[in-house]
Amino acid sequence: MTAPQTLPNSLRTGPDDRGHFGQFGGRYVAETLMPLILALEREYRSAQADPAFKAEFDRLLKDYVGRPSPLWLAQRLTDHLRESASEGFGAKIYLKREDLNHTGAHKINNCIGQILLAKRMGKTRIIAETGAGQHGVATATVAALFGLPCTIFMGAVDVARQQPNVFRMKLLGAEVVAVESGAKTLKDAMNEALRHWVANVHDTFYIIGTVAGPHPYPELVRDFQSVIGDEAKAQILEAEGRLPDMLIAPVGGGSNAIGLFHPFLDDAGVEIVGVEAAGEGLDGKHAASLAGGKPGILHGNKTYLLQDDDGQITEAHSISAGLDYPGIGPEHSWLHDIGRVRYEPVTDAEALASFQKLTKLEGIIPALESAHAIAAAERIAPTLGKDKIIIVNCSGRGDKDINTVAEALGVAV
Amino acid sequence: MTRFAATFAKPETALVAFITAGDGDTAANLDALVAGGADVIELGLPFTDPMADGPAIQAANLRSLAKGTTTADIFAMASAFRARHVEVPLVLMGYANPMTVRGADWFAAECAKAGVDGIICVDIPAEEDAELGPSLRAAGVDLIRLATPTTDPARLPAVLEGAGGFLYYVSVAGITGLQQAAQASIEEAVARLKDATDLPVAVGFGVRTPEQAAQIAKVADGVVVGSAFIDIIAQHGDAAAPHVEAFTRSLADAIHGAKEIAA
Numbered sequence: 272m273t274a275p276q277t278l279p280n281s282l283r284t285g286p287d288d289r290g291h292f293g294q295f296g297g298r299y300v301a302e303t304l305m306p307l308i309l310a311l312e313r314e315y316r317s318a319q320a321d322p323a324f325k326a327e328f329d330r331l332l333k334d335y336v337g338r339p340s341p342l343w344l345a346q347r348l349t350d351h352l353r354e355s356a357s358e359g360f361g362a363k364i365y366l367k368r369e370d371l372n373h374t375g376a377h378k379i380n381n382c383i384g385q386i387l388l389a390k391r392m393g394k395t396r397i398i399a400e401t402g403a404g405q406h407g408v409a410t411a412t413v414a415a416l417f418g419l420p421c422t423i424f425m426g427a428v429d430v431a432r433q434q435p436n437v438f439r440m441k442l443l444g445a446e447v448v449a450v451e452s453g454a455k456t457l458k459d460a461m462n463e464a465l466r467h468w469v470a471n472v473h474d475t476f477y478i479i480g481t482v483a484g485p486h487p488y489p490e491l492v493r494d495f496q497s498v499i500g501d502e503a504k505a506q507i508l509e510a511e512g513r514l515p516d517m518l519i520a521p522v523g524g525g526s527n528a529i530g531l532f533h534p535f536l537d538d539a540g541v542e543i544v545g546v547e548a549a550g551e552g553l554d555g556k557h558a559a560s561l562a563g564g565k566p567g568i569l570h571g572n573k574t575y576l577l578q579d580d581d582g583q584i585t586e587a588h589s590i591s592a593g594l595d596y597p598g599i600g601p602e603h604s605w606l607h608d609i610g611r612v613r614y615e616p617v618t619d620a621e622a623l624a625s626f627q628k629l630t631k632l633e634g635i636i637p638a639l640e641s642a643h644a645i646a647a648a649e650r651i652a653p654t655l656g657k658d659k660i661i662i663v664n665c666s667g668r669g670d671k672d673i674n675t676v677a678e679a680l681g682v683a684v
Numbered sequence: 685m686t687r688f689a690a691t692f693a694k695p696e697t698a699l700v701a702f703i704t705a706g707d708g709d710t711a712a713n714l715d716a717l718v719a720g721g722a723d724v725i726e727l728g729l730p731f732t733d734p735m736a737d738g739p740a741i742q743a744a745n746l747r748s749l750a751k752g753t754t755t756a757d758i759f760a761m762a763s764a765f766r767a768r769h770v771e772v773p774l775v776l777m778g779y780a781n782p783m784t785v786r787g788a789d790w791f792a793a794e795c796a797k798a799g800v801d802g803i804i805c806v807d808i809p810a811e812e813d814a815e816l817g818p819s820l821r822a823a824g825v826d827l828i829r830l831a832t833p834t835t836d837p838a839r840l841p842a843v844l845e846g847a848g849g850f851l852y853y854v855s856v857a858g859i860t861g862l863q864q865a866a867q868a869s870i871e872e873a874v875a876r877l878k879d880a881t882d883l884p885v886a887v888g889f890g891v892r893t894p895e896q897a898a899q900i901a902k903v904a905d906g907v908v909v910g911s912a913f914i915d916i917i918a919q920h921g922d923a924a925a926p927h928v929e930a931f932t933r934s935l936a937d938a939i940h941g942a943k944e945i946a947a
Binding site: 473 | 731738749754781783786806808829830832833856857858862
């Protein structure tokens, strides 16, 4: 009677066999890459059917990454928000502590899965793009663990503003290439990684860091990240004996968010909120592709993009380098269009305030990405009854952001 | 007979010349290409994120966009070119997003109206043909497909399905303008492609000198040169046309004579 119900019209079956989520997704790549993309898909299907692959993935997540990550009841934050709420209001807030993973964020879950695929395919070199450097560090980490040479592409502007992560990657043995093209940030790093990949397809595996890019990347990254939602579901049932009323997660490309959301998509009673980076506000410079963009084709997939009338991609802005990207994963675009997930914007200023608030109230320094989700929770929790439960994805830790935050607050570190 | 068919029916190998629209004095450079002996023109639609291009064409894209070049400007350049040069095939080459942003039907209709003969879209492989192919074919505009060293024989029929104009063989697995493929691998690939299709086969990527072009011209129906023109335009800016014409002539002489020398 209480067995999970499989809905006849499940929202969890995508993408279709051509890699599309509704009109989104697909494989928009140069012909040179197409055979490799098809080979990757074949290898992934074979890995999915291989119990040894899953066993090795699970072993590494447990013993190397340190999973499961805790589900923490943020009682002081909950109490604080109840103080300003009407009588009987103020939902209970849990944090999914992805910040406690090895390397400090959810990124490592996906890197473990992809490097196992690289090994299966016999690839001997690893490349990746990175914005803030979290995915670069996670990739360099698994490359070190597996003894594979690794090259990380990072925009020159990001290299300058994320020096500690650049040094970490180098310590881990990675080569870091500072990308000088375009605006010299994440989008340009991805362009350069794709260019490098096209020229080195024979021996190189590209570990894409988010649920974007050509099929099958959005699918396989989602699957590797779904451990977040699977754990959260078991943990909340253990703690509360029922499912949550709401999930909230930050969305840049959207890998931590889809990882939390996907196992809950068919649970109709669970409201789901993705948080986009509204930067200086939707009237100014921002990175909210759904709120301020329209469908288009970039980096191998069709999805919502920030662009002008001629289809030229416009520069994104967010205080959070991990959200500073003019696109979003195609499955999010689809979930937005069908209305299953609601996407809300949060500005730099709101994220900065929540960054400080969570740090003081809970003793948890969240990543600026995660602070966007905390800010949305602060906005929403007081409007829900005390008996309601929200799970917020604390997708990463904020140590990497202290210089950015100090600068924004006018503090010399 | 289409302009492509008429061009490739000639006994000598065709010089296919690429420049980026809006980089330098495009109208003057286009005229210089024709005057110098180019047989097919590829006009690049600039894009903010030219993922398949090397440093030279990336920079040309950004120079053009920085000057404010719009899609409407490019169709105006194409229409004006067609009015001046009635017989020279004109191809627009670029990326999917600027081509599809107003809908594929709109783009195809604009191409037809401007006298554009064919389209090369770097990031729409055969698997995503529905995005652009049907609209172009309905408008009578050829969709020119790319084959690469990684296109295996099992894939080739899918690549050729719905292809028109000519087949563009990207001779290196890489980006534009950098390394050149070994002549033997080009000869093997062209022979394999010509077994599989009646379309003319043009070879490009990394071809920078008349000597290289002449070698390839012995076996191919067309030789594509791009980055070398872009370098000239980058160096001479709005006064590049005479230099473009001289370089075009050196390439055209080498390419057009190649098969007679070989015979």
